[in-house]
Amino acid sequence: MIKALLARIKQGYRTMEFPAPELKLPHRGLGVPRLKSRHLEKAAAACPYGGISAGENPGLDLGRCVFCGACAKAAPEAVEFTREYKLCASDRGSLVVTGGEYRRAETLGAELRGLFGRSFRLRQVSAGGCNACEADCNVLATPAWDLGRFGVQFVASPRHADGLLITGPVTRNMELALRKTYDALPSPKVVIASGACAISGGPYAGHEECVGIPADIPVDMYIPGCPPHPLSILDALLRLIGRID
Amino acid sequence: MKIEHQAAFSLGASDLEPGLFFETAASRLAAGGRAVSYFAVPEAGAWRLVMAVAFDREGRLEAYSTRAEGPFRALTPAFPQLHLFEREIYEQSGLKPEGHPWLKPVRFNTAGAVPGVADYFAVHGSQVHEVAVGPVHAGVIEPGHFRFQCHGEKVFHLEIMLGYQHRGLEKRFIGGPGARCLRYAETLAGDTSAGHAWAYCGAVEALAGVNVPPRAQALRGLLLELERLANHTGDLGALAGDVAYLPTSSFCGRLRGDLLNMTALVCGNRFGRNMFKPGGVSFDLDPALIKELKLRLEAAYRDVQNAVSLLWETASVRDRFEGTGVVPKEAAEGLGLVGPAARASGVGLDTRRNFPSEPYQGFTLGVSGSGDVYSRAYVRWLEIQKSAELVTGWLDALPEGPSETECGALKPESAAVSLVEGWRGQICHVALTDASGVFRHYKITDPSFHNWQGLALALRNGEISDFPLCNKSFNLSYCGRDL
Numbered sequence: 054m055i056k057a058l059l060a061r062i063k064q065g066y067r068t069m070e071f072p073a074p075e076l077k078l079p080h081r082g083l084g085v086p087r088l089k090s091r092h093l094e095k096a097a098a099a100c101p102y103g104g105i106s107a108g109e110n111p112g113l114d115l116g117r118c119v120f121c122g123a124c125a126k127a128a129p130e131a132v133e134f135t136r137e138y139k140l141c142a143s144d145r146g147s148l149v150v151t152g153g154e155y156r157r158a159e160t161l162g163a164e165l166r167g168l169f170g171r172s173f174r175l176r177q178v179s180a181g182g183c184n185a186c187e188a189d190c191n192v193l194a195t196p197a198w199d200l201g202r203f204g205v206q207f208v209a210s211p212r213h214a215d216g217l218l219i220t221g222p223v224t225r226n227m228e229l230a231l232r233k234t235y236d237a238l239p240s241p242k243v244v245i246a247s248g249a250c251a252i253s254g255g256p257y258a259g260h261e262e263c264v265g266i267p268a269d270i271p272v273d274m275y276i277p278g279c280p281p282h283p284l285s286i287l288d289a290l291l292r293l294i295g296r297i298d
Numbered sequence: 299m300k301i302e303h304q305a306a307f308s309l310g311a312s313d314l315e316p317g318l319f320f321e322t323a324a325s326r327l328a329a330g331g332r333a334v335s336y337f338a339v340p341e342a343g344a345w346r347l348v349m350a351v352a353f354d355r356e357g358r359l360e361a362y363s364t365r366a367e368g369p370f371r372a373l374t375p376a377f378p379q380l381h382l383f384e385r386e387i388y389e390q391s392g393l394k395p396e397g398h399p400w401l402k403p404v405r406f407n408t409a410g411a412v413p414g415v416a417d418y419f420a421v422h423g424s425q426v427h428e429v430a431v432g433p434v435h436a437g438v439i440e441p442g443h444f445r446f447q448c449h450g451e452k453v454f455h456l457e458i459m460l461g462y463q464h465r466g467l468e469k470r471f472i473g474g475p476g477a478r479c480l481r482y483a484e485t486l487a488g489d490t491s492a493g494h495a496w497a498y499c500g501a502v503e504a505l506a507g508v509n510v511p512p513r514a515q516a517l518r519g520l521l522l523e524l525e526r527l528a529n530h531t532g533d534l535g536a537l538a539g540d541v542a543y544l545p546t547s548s549f550c551g552r553l554r555g556d557l558l559n560m561t562a563l564v565c566g567n568r569f570g571r572n573m574f575k576p577g578g579v580s581f582d583l584d585p586a587l588i589k590e591l592k593l594r595l596e597a598a599y600r601d602v603q604n605a606v607s608l609l610w611e612t613a614s615v616r617d618r619f620e621g622t623g624v625v626p627k628e629a630a631e632g633l634g635l636v637g638p639a640a641r642a643s644g645v646g647l648d649t650r651r652n653f654p655s656e657p658y659q660g661f662t663l664g665v666s667g668s669g670d671v672y673s674r675a676y677v678r679w680l681e682i683q684k685s686a687e688l689v690t691g692w693l694d695a696l697p698e699g700p701s702e703t704e705c706g707a708l709k710p711e712s713a714a715v716s717l718v719e720g721w722r723g724q725i726c727h728v729a730l731t732d733a734s735g736v737f738r739h740y741k742i743t744d745p746s747f748h749n750w751q752g753l754a755l756a757l758r759n760g761e762i763s764d765f766p767l768c769n770k771s772f773n774l775s776y777c778g779r780d781l
Contacts, residue, residue, distance in 0.1 A: 056608060056611060057545045057608055057612070060545060060549070060604050060605065060608055061545060063601075063604055064549050064552075064601060064604065064605065067552050078566075079559070079562040079563055079566055080563070080566075081562075081563070081564070081565060081566030081581060082562060082566040082567070083566055083567075101476075101477035101478045101481075102478075119481055120567075120571075120572075121481060121571070121572055122566075122572060123477075177438045178434055178441075179438070179439065179440045179441055179463075180441070181462070181463050181464075181465050181777075182440075182463075182485075182488070182777065183484075183485035183486070183487060183488030183777050184439075184440055184487065184488045184489050184775065184776070184777055185485070185488030185489065185491070185569050186488075187438050187439060187440065188488065188489055188569075189568070190438050191437075191438050192551075192554075192555050192558075194551070195548070195551030195552050195554075195555060196548050196551060196552050197551070197552040197555050207437075207438050209436035209437070210436075221463075222465060224462065224463060224464055224465055225413075225464075226405075226406055226407075226413035226461055226462045226463075226464055227413075227433065227441055227462050227463075229413075230433045230434050230441060230462070233434075234434055255485075256478065256481045256482060256485050257465045257466075257467075260465055260466050260470070261466065262407065262464055262465045262466035263465055263466075279481075279485075279571070280488065280569070282568070283555075
């Protein structure tokens with residue numbers, strides 16, 4: 054027992070401050086991209102996922118982006134990735150980065166914020182991903198991140214949940230289980246699509262084995278990344294319930 | 299036919315007449331061989347069965363193949379290690395292994411298959427009950443379906459039915475190497491990005507006949523060992539959590555993140571993505587970064603040692619770990635288990651030792667164990683120590699020179715077997731090229747493919763409440779198995 058107490062003293066208090074102004078992705082990390090040019094032909098040709106459109110309305114679709122950096126390598130004069138982790142968006146269209154400011158997600162309306170703002174329970178469903186998105190959700194429950202201090206928690210039963218956090222491209226084999234889980238959540242409920250897979254199929258876009266989130270399950274929040282950094286996920290969750298600006 | 303690890307060979311030369319193929323396979327497996335891959339590849343209106351067998355102690359690899367048009371002789375009754383390979387062949391090609399005792403779906407990806415709907419093994423009796431769990435589990439984890447046949451708390455049998463994570467990866471390599479292949483490899487099992495990316499690069503480089511610079515190999519080793527450190531540390535914490543010992547659980551949860559962040563320092567991504575590429579690596583280290591990594595590793599290792607030592611000294615933890623979920627050595631060998639799970643049952647198998655390639659020359663690792671949860675936990679701790687030593691060594695003396703080289707066209711009509719010791723065990727990629735030098739077939743075997751049956755066995759005659767603990771002691775990949 055005494056050894057456990059001594060270890061506790063040695064290991065110290067490790068919970069990080071969040072949000073904090075100096076928080077950024079690691080030096081070589083890829084966050085919100087910035088377009089430096091309207092000529093994206095070279096960058097578009099380098100993207101294996103069709104995430105960049107050139108021509109009249111040039112843009113980079115963060116929903117398709119797996120953050121491999123191939124575009125910035127091929128066309129450094131056109132695309133640059135910053136270390137900004139605030140990647141979440143409220144609607145699919147906002148995920149497309151154009152020349153202007155990136156439109157980060159909105160907070161829920163006053164009514165839902167009143168319900169979820171101080172106590173938000175999430176049921177996570179892994180629907181065909183690679184387990185990296187799940188791993189970086191799990192990390193939020195460790196003492197370093199301490200998700201619980203914000204009143205947010207992942208729960209076992211959909212009956213206890215206010216929202217559904219979906220990861221993975223939704224394989225054919227998980228489609229029914231996902232729908233049943235969604236149906237089991239009491240209303241009102243919110244849906245979060247976390248990671249490139251859940252948003253667009255990610256690395257598996259176009260596979261017949263993957264069907265995506267069914268159209269009749271409305272998504273309230275998108276978190277790009279492959280996988281999204283825990284900073285991006287935490288930012289998105291707290292932004293959604295209005296705990297941070 | 300003897301072949302070399304990570305070197306191209308001619309598939310044609312491995313051809314045997316069908317009768318001889320099965321005789322040879324049976325005699326080589328009986329002589330102590332372990333099938334690292336066994337699959338069917340389409341060939342001129344029929345199929346070709348290809349088997350790669352490893353003799354781990356001698357570091358010897360062999361390959362045999364034969365043409366197959368219809369049902370073939372199942373070797374599973376004599377060699378249970380082939381059970382899932384043969385089921386997979388049946389599901390993918392329709393060639394029926396005659397005499398297979400357990401011919402059930404693997405990934406539910408054929409026409410009309412409904413995930414999880416299969417003919418389950420059932421125990422009957424007035425007081426026997428069945429517990430079904432999944433595909434959606436209680437935690438933030440991947441989906442799978444588990445059925446326990448129980449009498450009270452006692453588990454007679456556990457049947458594990460997976461396939462929910464199937465996203466059709468193997469066939470997407472065909473026609474490659476293409477621009478998306480590397481990310482496929484990195485996301486075969488996301489927590490094993492470095493392991494699978496290396497196996498993929500190794501296969502491509504073997505077929506291209508490229509020698510990767512020593513500095514690149516050391517940097518790859520660095521990422522692979524950091525991956526092992528992070529996962530083993532996280533799992534020891536999770537094991538502590540499963541027996542309600544919260545100090546180690548909390549400490550290791552944080553420390554796993556510190557180790558992942560070291561990987562992110564190297565390549566920007568916590569899982570090591572964007573680091574590997576055929577011919578070398580995409581990111582190099584400068585002296586400042588090396589210094590930073592050394593400082594971080596030293597601090598993290600010190601804290602891991604402190605956190606993990608509590609496990610071995612706490613009676614309540616030992617009591618739950620010891621004697622729980624035993625997999626005897628004979629069973630581990632019979633099922634072809636790999637990685638820490640095998641080593642914890644006393645099987646001396648580690649790719650880094652048996653098939654050493656740069657930067658693992660001279661690698662040694664002790665194995666011993668009684669096959670229980672305690673052994674599977676303790677083996678992780680032994681490996682943490684070894685990995686920290688390796689990483690420190692590479693950071694102290696990183697070979698000079700370039701970190702990448704040009705990787706040209708692949709040799710046509712060839713094949714290569716690429717083995718890497720991922721943190722869960724041996725990863726095997728087999729790549730075949732056609733006459734024009736593109737992938738004609740690509741076969742992936744994640745360590746979990748072998749080891750899920752080990753978990754089922756660990757539960758036999760155990761208590762159902764021991765399931766989470768046993769499960770975590772293996773911590774297998776669903777997506778790596780489902781592909």
